[in-house]
Amino acid sequence: xxxxxxxxxxxxxxxxxxxxxxxxxxxxxxxxxxxxxxxxxxxxxxxxxxxxxxxxxxxxxxxxxxxxxxxxxxxxxxxxxxxxxxxxxxxxxxxxxxxxxxxxxxxxxxxxxxxxxxxxxxxxxxxxxxxxxxxxxxxxxxxxxxxxxxxxxxxxxxxxxxxxxxxxxxxxxxxxxxxxxxxxxxxxxxxxxxxxxxxxxxx
Amino acid sequence: xxxxxxxxxxxxxxxxxxxxxxxxxxxxxxxxxxxxxxxxxxxxxxxxxxxxxxxxxxxxxxxxxxxxxxxxxxxxxxxxxxxxxxxxxxxxxxxxxxxxxxxxxxxxxxxxxxxxxxxxxxxxxxxxxxxxxxxxxxxxxxxxxxxxxxxxxxxxxxxxxxxxxxxxxxxxxxxxxxxxxxxxxxxxxxxxxxxxxxxxxxx
Numbered sequence: 276x277x278x279x280x281x282x283x284x285x286x287x288x289x290x291x292x293x294x295x296x297x298x299x300x301x302x303x304x305x306x307x308x309x310x311x312x313x314x315x316x317x318x319x320x321x322x323x324x325x326x327x328x329x330x331x332x333x334x335x336x337x338x339x340x341x342x343x344x345x346x347x348x349x350x351x352x353x354x355x356x357x358x359x360x361x362x363x364x365x366x367x368x369x370x371x372x373x374x375x376x377x378x379x380x381x382x383x384x385x386x387x388x389x390x391x392x393x394x395x396x397x398x399x400x401x402x403x404x405x406x407x408x409x410x411x412x413x414x415x416x417x418x419x420x421x422x423x424x425x426x427x428x429x430x431x432x433x434x435x436x437x438x439x440x441x442x443x444x445x446x447x448x449x450x451x452x453x454x455x456x457x458x459x460x461x462x463x464x465x466x467x468x469x470x471x472x473x474x475x476x477x478x
Numbered sequence: 479x480x481x482x483x484x485x486x487x488x489x490x491x492x493x494x495x496x497x498x499x500x501x502x503x504x505x506x507x508x509x510x511x512x513x514x515x516x517x518x519x520x521x522x523x524x525x526x527x528x529x530x531x532x533x534x535x536x537x538x539x540x541x542x543x544x545x546x547x548x549x550x551x552x553x554x555x556x557x558x559x560x561x562x563x564x565x566x567x568x569x570x571x572x573x574x575x576x577x578x579x580x581x582x583x584x585x586x587x588x589x590x591x592x593x594x595x596x597x598x599x600x601x602x603x604x605x606x607x608x609x610x611x612x613x614x615x616x617x618x619x620x621x622x623x624x625x626x627x628x629x630x631x632x633x634x635x636x637x638x639x640x641x642x643x644x645x646x647x648x649x650x651x652x653x654x655x656x657x658x659x660x661x662x663x664x665x666x667x668x669x670x671x672x673x674x675x676x677x678x679x680x681x
Contacts, residue, residue: 327611388669407529412632422626449618454664460600474633
């Protein structure tokens with residue numbers, strides 16, 4: 276298909292498609308003349324992924340490049356490929372003391388890289404709680420580990436078994452785009468639980 | 479205590495304390511002369527709350543005002559007071575179709591205000607997933623509702639029973655400051671689950 280058809284098939288403006296091509300986020304088409312190129316279904320799939328990562332997932336161009344590098348040059352080990360893609364999307368962290376994070380992870384019995392960005396993210400979050408003088412009730416900590424563990428186990432159980440690209444897409448979009456959903460559901464569930472405990476007016 | 483002692487007790491610079499006083503986020507002290515005022519433990523508690531809301535929780539001044547209004551003028555019904563405080567911290571939402579959100583909440587069996595900002599947040603998150611063409615496996619949806627339900631139930635079970643101010647502080651800080659922790663723990667738990675499923679190298 277021509278670039279105009281690629282744009283129509285993905286609902287992305289031609290100017291944006293050209294921008295992604297210039298930035299190397301979408302591979303070039305097959306040249307059929309000095310001014311025309313042909314695109315195929317792989318370009319459609321790639322364009323949809325890029326648009327989702329830059330749009331709803333709000334990644335930067337640099338983060339998208341990192342995800343695509345993992346897709347395009349998968350390691351023989353899918354675990355390593357997924358790790359590379361996930362690290363590309365990790366928020367920047369400050370260098371908080373990792374000990375409380377490692378204690379929490381040990382409490383959950385999780386086997387993870389203690390030097391990875393995920394552990395640094397937990398350390399940052401715990402440092403912010405500490406700075407605010409907020410002490411988590413121990414029962415809540417257990418609920419966090421169990422609730423999050425239940426969620427993550429289901430997500431990894433349902434990792435698609437096809438190509439590395441498909442697994443990376445599921446893992447990256449599924450991590451980032453589900454985050455606002457989980458936070459919103461928690462606020463809804465608070466309201467339900469508070470109504471039960473405090474006897475608020477039923478709706 | 480004098481303003482310099484209040485600043486020292488809370489580790490907030492005097493200039494910042496004066497700014498909060500001017501903005502009405504901290505109530506004025508008791509005047510002891512035309513240029514001096516005395517502050518007490520309530521000022522210390524208020525200053526710590528304001529600092530946590532503006533600092534680690536990253537609320538805007540307008541959002542902090544909304545939370546403090548709920549603290550300062552609690553409704554006779556704590557459920558209503560908590561709702562007011564939580565609404566003050568709700569992210570802005572777009573007007574996504576609420577039907578898929580209401581279907582999800584019905585699936586969980588949660589009794590909540592269908593017109594509230596929490597439901598609008600769920601609607602926005604589902605619309606972003608849809609825009610990205612990301613289909614959630616049904617087993618994951620069940621895990622989200624169960625995992626989040628477990629977390630929220632524990633948090634509301636541990637709501638402090640003292641003053642409305644104490645309950646609001648716990649609910650607001652506990653909602654906002656725990657959010658980054660839950661997201662970071664989910665990424666850690668992904669790594670643990672992926673290592674188990676894909677047999678990545680143990681760390």
